[in-house]
Amino acid sequence: MELERSWQRLIGLFADRPGRQGIIIGDRYVIRELLGMGSYGLTYLCVDQQTGREVALKESKPSKGRLAARLLSREADVLQHLHHPAIPKLLDTFNVRRRNYMVTEYVRGQTLEQLIFEEGQQYTERECLELACQLLSPVAHVHQQGFIHGDIRIPNVIVREGRVHLIDFGLARRLGEPLLPELKRRMKDVPELEDEPAIPDQDLQDIGHFLLFMLYSAYEPQKGSAPASWQEELQLTPALHEMLERLLGLRPGYEGGAGELQREMDRLRALL
Numbered sequence: 001m002e003l004e005r006s007w008q009r010l011i012g013l014f015a016d017r018p019g020r021q022g023i024i025i026g027d028r029y030v031i032r033e034l035l036g037m038g039s040y041g042l043t044y045l046c047v048d049q050q051t052g053r054e055v056a057l058k059e060s061k062p063s064k065g066r067l068a069a070r071l072l073s074r075e076a077d078v079l080q081h082l083h084h085p086a087i088p089k090l091l092d093t094f095n096v097r098r099r100n101y102m103v104t105e106y107v108r109g110q111t112l113e114q115l116i117f118e119e120g121q122q123y124t125e126r127e128c129l130e131l132a133c134q135l136l137s138p139v140a141h142v143h144q145q146g147f148i149h150g151d152i153r154i155p156n157v158i159v160r161e162g163r164v165h166l167i168d169f170g171l172a173r174r175l176g177e178p179l180l181p182e183l184k185r186r187m188k189d190v191p192e193l194e195d196e197p198a199i200p201d202q203d204l205q206d207i208g209h210f211l212l213f214m215l216y217s218a219y220e221p222q223k224g225s226a227p228a229s230w231q232e233e234l235q236l237t238p239a240l241h242e243m244l245e246r247l248l249g250l251r252p253g254y255e256g257g258a259g260e261l262q263r264e265m266d267r268l269r270a271l272l
């Protein structure tokens with residue numbers, strides 16, 4: 001049994017080996033570099049030979065077969081409904097030898113994860129609110145179109161010239177839709193809430209966690225101090241503290257959804 005599993009892993013590694021620079025996919029997209037390899041897909045930076053433009057090309061992972069192909073076409077289906085300057089446009093979909101491909105605009109920038117953990121960026125309360133407020137514009141659009149993003153986290157937000165862009169719609173679903181078993185498997189930890197039919201509040205709660213991550217970028221622990229709660233460690237302006245508690249479900253939330261939250265953030269930014 002163990003031998004069979006190791007053998008399957010080896011075959012998987014071979015099947016999923018990334019395409020090399022210069023290889024042409026779908027008779028049109030020339031690989032420049034591999035951007036990342038997730039559980040179900042490989043993402044490349046490519047140049048579109050027809051337009052000369054840089055694009056992001058996502059390929060379903062061959063070792064994950066039909067499931068990966070299905071998840072990628074779900075993601076493309078969602079993107080097809082979205083038209084917002086802070087969300088990469090869907091440009092093309094095709095399949096070659098049982099692999100699905102999805103092509104979107106490429107956003108040349110850095111994810112907030114890279115900015116914080118690789119560049120050592122630190123964000124003030126005001127800057128955190130500014131970025132979160134920007135992020136609420138594409139999030140509100142996703143909700144208006146009848147979906148939730150379902151995975152708002154710092155690696156899925158790219159900053160280019162001070163403007164944020166929301167990527168990775170692999171866990172997006174229609175409002176009211178329960179989490180598909182295959183999506184559940186894609187998630188490492190499924191909080192209980194995620195078992196519920198999709199509601200906008202799930203994205204707002206993620207924005208609460210997103211804000212906490214951003215605020216912690218500037219946190220310097222005192223020497224020898226024991227770890228404490230964020231409420232104790234971060235020493236936030238009271239109105240921001242309250243906003244976070246509302247987002248994280250520790251107080252009544254924002255019934256008016258992303259729009260109400262955006263107005264509240266704007267008001268708060270003016271005070272800081």
Ligand SMILES: Nc1ncnc2c1ncn2[C@@H]1O[C@H](COP(=O)(O)OP(=O)(O)OP(=O)(O)O)[C@@H](O)[C@H]1O
Nearest residue numbers: 035036038039041043056088105106107167168170
């Ligand atoms: N449109 C884009 N523009 C620029 N970079 C992108 C774009 N889409 C994806 N990337 C980058 O490609 C990498 C993988 O992308 P993505 O998160 O969509 O793939 P994934 O397979 O869902 O990954 P994971 O399982 O880690 O979430 C990430 O580093 C991301 O920053």
